Amino acid sequence: MNAPERSAAFLLEDDEEKVEYQADTKVSNAGTFTFNKEDHTIANLLRMQLLRDPQVKFAGYMHPHPLVHKIHLKIQTTTSQVAPAETLSSALEDLSNETDHLITQVTDAIDKWKRENDTGLMGM
DSSP states (O other): OOOOOGGGGTOOOTTOOSEEEEEOSSOTTEEEEEEETOOHHHHHHHHHHHHHSTTEEEEEEEOOBTTBOEEEEEEEESSTTSOHHHHHHHHHHHHHHHHHHHHHHHHHHHHHHHHHTOOSSTTO
């Protein structure tokens, strides 16, 4: 079969970096991050989190082709005092904190449900 290996969608090659940065040559407060072996899932999360930041003027991504496992994330900040890498780092930290909070809330809800519905072994 001529289909690519499934692992090619998420395993980095030996010479491949996970994230690469290319500063914009025309705008001093903009740049493009290339995320290798990622897709719309992480790109849209990052874009939405970046757009919540008042220091971000533009955040958008492009997935070049369905068989190319790369995402190009463009970030432009409102001033040249704030680097795109800083806003991306902040967005990743915020997403990490939100994820931790969500895990805590789900775990607490499951524990509460188990305490309230403890009927022994499978209701027997």
